[in-house]
Amino acid sequence: MRSADSLGTRWTMRGLILALMTLAVTLIPALAARADDPDRAFSGRFLLVDMNGRTVSDETYAGKVRLVSFGYTYCPDICPTTLNTLSAALDQLGADKDKVATLFISIDPERDTPAHLKEYLASFPGITGLSGTPEQVAAAARNLKARYQKQPAENGDPAAYSMDHSSSILILDRAGNFLARMPHASAPDRLVERVRGYLQPKAIEGRP
Amino acid sequence: MTRRALLIALGLAAGGALLGLPAQAATKTTQGLIIHDAPRPVPEIDIRDGDGKPAGLDGLKGRAVLLNLWASWCMPCVAELPALDRLKPVAAAKDIEVVALSLDRGGKVTAVNTFARLGIKALDIRTDEARAAAEKLGVSVLPVSLLLDRQGREVARYVGAADWEGAVAARLLEAVAAGRPLTRDMEPPQVRPTTAP
Numbered sequence: 306m307r308s309a310d311s312l313g314t315r316w317t318m319r320g321l322i323l324a325l326m327t328l329a330v331t332l333i334p335a336l337a338a339r340a341d342d343p344d345r346a347f348s349g350r351f352l353l354v355d356m357n358g359r360t361v362s363d364e365t366y367a368g369k370v371r372l373v374s375f376g377y378t379y380c381p382d383i384c385p386t387t388l389n390t391l392s393a394a395l396d397q398l399g400a401d402k403d404k405v406a407t408l409f410i411s412i413d414p415e416r417d418t419p420a421h422l423k424e425y426l427a428s429f430p431g432i433t434g435l436s437g438t439p440e441q442v443a444a445a446a447r448n449l450k451a452r453y454q455k456q457p458a459e460n461g462d463p464a465a466y467s468m469d470h471s472s473s474i475l476i477l478d479r480a481g482n483f484l485a486r487m488p489h490a491s492a493p494d495r496l497v498e499r500v501r502g503y504l505q506p507k508a509i510e511g512r513p
Numbered sequence: 514m515t516r517r518a519l520l521i522a523l524g525l526a527a528g529g530a531l532l533g534l535p536a537q538a539a540t541k542t543t544q545g546l547i548i549h550d551a552p553r554p555v556p557e558i559d560i561r562d563g564d565g566k567p568a569g570l571d572g573l574k575g576r577a578v579l580l581n582l583w584a585s586w587c588m589p590c591v592a593e594l595p596a597l598d599r600l601k602p603v604a605a606a607k608d609i610e611v612v613a614l615s616l617d618r619g620g621k622v623t624a625v626n627t628f629a630r631l632g633i634k635a636l637d638i639r640t641d642e643a644r645a646a647a648e649k650l651g652v653s654v655l656p657v658s659l660l661l662d663r664q665g666r667e668v669a670r671y672v673g674a675a676d677w678e679g680a681v682a683a684r685l686l687e688a689v690a691a692g693r694p695l696t697r698d699m700e701p702p703q704v705r706p707t708t709a710p
């Protein structure tokens with residue numbers, strides 16, 4: 306953008322301000338609509354492939370409260386400890402963990418094959434890895450209002466790309482409806498407290 | 514001036530909208546050296562050695578410590594371990610202890626297997642017995658290395674894998690050991706693994 310000084314007259318500046326305001330007014334709502342469209346309903350529906358190569362859907366986990374996180378196993382420089390947190394929460398849940406399905410959806414199906422997911426998740430017992438075709442993953446992310454974006458590697462290596470992705474942990478009820486969105490750095494105790502609350506028969510359900 | 518500020522603000526808003534970046538792009542985790550304004554106390558962590566015996570930080574009182582947190586499932590962590598292994602005897606000569614604490618839920622076995630695979634010689638097996646270190650230390654990404662002064666207080670932390678063997682890291686570690694204030698020019702370059710270790 307050229308600096309205001311180089312434009313000279315007040316007239317030109319007013320014109321520019323007007324043009325930019327018009328641009329902003331047009332574009333900002335467009336961004337908001339794409340990012341968090343309140344009219345676009347949250348849906349817990351998905352059709353994916355689990356780490357055993359089995360086709361699964363949200364109905365596979367019917368009757369269980371779901372803890373859902375997104376990510377990928379290839380972290381080039383730093384790795385979030387989200388799965389560690391989820392494992393610690395499962396430990397704390399004790400017998401109640403059978404009432405919970407903990408799902409890790411890979412948004413990098415290109416590299417995270419079911420076999421690779423299974424090997425990786427051996428470090429996190431009780432967490433089920435899900436992936437699928439790029440279209441299936443995109444549809445699941447759209448329904449669950451998660452976002453991700455491929456970032457090419459700085460060194461230009463086409464296989465070393467990284468993925469920016471939503472990092473929060475979703476809690477869905479036994480039918481897949483939205484209950485809560487927790488920050489990825491939530492303490493396991495906080496997760497357990499919320500999940501236990503939702504496991505109670507008279508849990509008050511939140512909205513997305 | 515006000516007009517220019519407005520123009521810049523509008524320009525930025527329009528630019529962000531055009532790029533349509535996910536929220537993370539704007540709020541990426543800080544990487545590299547984070548120097549604390551004041552030394553922070555380190556909560557007690559139940560660290561165990563290869564025999565399952567307590568090997569907590571209190572046993573290192575009076576010495577500066579580089580406390581690295583790693584896990585076998587974290588590729589950049591595993592890639593950093595050989596450099597920390599080489600650093601350990603060099604740092605020991607400067608009175609700095611290098612501790613590599615495994616956060617693996619598999620405990621000792623996973624750490625032993627990873628060390629064997631990498632041919633680790635100097636680093637000792639250290640595990641997070643209560644599986645609470647990440648939470649207690651406020652760590653949400655790995656690898657991370659905490660720099661503790663001789664009083665056992667955290668003076669800085671490095672998020673990501675660092676070039677621990679370079680001249681810059683040497684200056685940083687010497688300053689920690691000497692209790693001198695840390696400065697930005699002591700930030701070692703970040704290392705990104707090129708191949709899976």
